Amino acid sequence: MLTVLLQGIQIFLSMLEVWLCYQLLYCTLLEKEYLNLKEKIIIWTNIIVWGILVSYNRNIIFFSHGVFILGLVFTGICTINIIKKYKRLIVSLLVMSYSLTALLDFLFLFLSMAVLDYPTTQAIYDGVSWLKLPIFLLSRVIMLICLFLLKKRGELFLKNILEYRKLLYIISVILVVLLRRYQVVMCRMVFGRIPYNGMNSGMSLLLLMVIILSVWGLYVKSLMLQKENQFLMSKDELMLQNYQNLMMNMEANKQRVHDIKHQLAVLQGYARDGEYEKFCQYLSEIDGDFYKFENKVWTGHRILDFILNQKKEAAEEKEIDFEICVTALMETSLSDGDISILIGNLLDNAIEACEQMQDGKRWILFKLKKRQRSLFIEISNSLGTVPRIKDGELLTSKKDKILHGYGLKSVKRIVQKYDGVFSFSVEEEAFKVKISFMK
Template identity: 25%
Template structure:
């Protein structure tokens, strides 16, 4: 094998390893694997498959080595062996499918099948199309950005393939020109994929930053609420002897109305108006008190009923996201109406967690691609909160039911608890 053939093969194989990594991420959570270990394993896979192909040049051995290598890559991720084997087979079948399609593209152009290197470049571009389409179907965090530029991303590799096949069909190039154009096209598409990956990570970081900022506000509000409550309790406790004497005197004198009035004053002295909910779970209490205080300030009528145990066998972070998004959407929609009404209920009944949010709304529902758009001012956030809720509920095998009438919008979430502590 000539030196230029080895170089082209090395670049093409590097591209395939990157595509393979992108596909594997659709099946497994890469955050649970140490980055250094992941990079080392993929580097070994790249060098191993490259050496086998260059040294042996046997399609049979190459098939076995690649399939076994992809399966070994999946072993560093958490998941069942069945899932790992299935992922490896699906990825390799997709690879073979792109090889076959590339073969027929040249076969149908009434020309000789090109050199292996040019053939591999076309296959890599087909794989790029597959990974972009798969990201739109399977990738949770990629969906938002893909919706904006999906066809642009797909058309770049498609046009690149047409360019390579077209030049060969017209007979305008020699092997060297074909290879140069092919390498240039491959590099351009690698840059596009790299930029897309950066855009995807930037979007994820932005979303995580928004969540972190909300958490900081929630915890700050909860700490302030707890501090105020404790301060009031200390004052009442300090004067408890005097209060008992006063209550005793009113009871002996049979002054019932004055006794009740005095007890009412004591209750008001202890109760913190910012503490709307107290379940014992500081994270849930934090988000509820923060959002409900916001609702009390912006709306006319707020009804709340929360009856859950202190601990639930469910990821509290996910539950906080559900509560936060439901209340945020409900408050935003209700504040734009004359009624300014919000009802929120959260109960645990027979092992099922029910979360009901109802609010007044302007009566206009916007739907795009089967998704309900919210009434938020930022168009980039349309439907994102409700979509996040639905994804998390599905993750916990729950159900989300959305209904709306002439002036009331309702969302019911049902999540089955495996056990309650």
């Protein structure tokens, strides 16, 4: 009875090892919420079947390099059959998960040699022993904790995993080499070919794992800082471009005011000479020019009005109805640059969503209200396809997931900068963004 119980626990721990691999994939490449029944069956078949097979193999030997390779192949085939892309990256993630778990197993086995005698250690390595369970349990608990911390604190890394794939390839190769090396060391100790001393090997393995993971973490942090700097530079370029466009627009207005004097003189000449046909024809021509260059005042805030006119013209050129419902703003605590990024990104996203519609009415509604010291902004647009949402975040349908999403991130950054509140919702085939600043 005890043997059956121990075997059941070992099977569970082996299944947990495979389950942890899939949890890592759920954080990176695999979207759990959108798995169909067939894909779920494939995953759980992989977890159960391979967990049972590995557990029985561990009754014979503590670790088998051949079984390790077969496990990677089996899980890799199951996963690639679901995702169907990023094959090398999938293999790298699986190698990292399985290798780290196996290295932790070796680490605890090495350290346990300090308190266990030689026959007991040999029985753990190549026989059936209940002493294997604490080692396997500790390794998987640590992996579970690490995965939890990665999900909580490494969100940016996980979402942009494709950018760091080369680094993951290198780390996975290093871990496999390290695993093979310490497997050989353990075998030689167990079979008496080298001195029986697990403490030195255990501490060296621990040190190497800490160094590798620390270097990995520092390198990833460095890449993230570079990306942040690039983003800030692009933000400054966007601000400069908006200001330049504004100045060009204002200069064009001055030029048009100057031209009006000459146009009025021509009209007066036609009226004075009684050439009413030419008068009407010329008036029609300049009326079209006035309409084309109209720069309407919506709020009284020059930057915001410029952006609204610019985006409204861009939307109407793409046959998108653009309605503006605002109150006088004049001034706000937000800087001109932050306003241009905030409103510009939101309206660009709305226009892009409308462009993707195959049929139906395409529209955008911009609302802005100011009450005492509070500012409320609401942007709604029509939808063709309901966006996917995961953990409160929008999932892109674009092929390039790396470059997508920084517009919305910059919006959230600005909202947080001014202690505002940001929310979005999907209501009756319409996407709605609400922002409020209470100070």
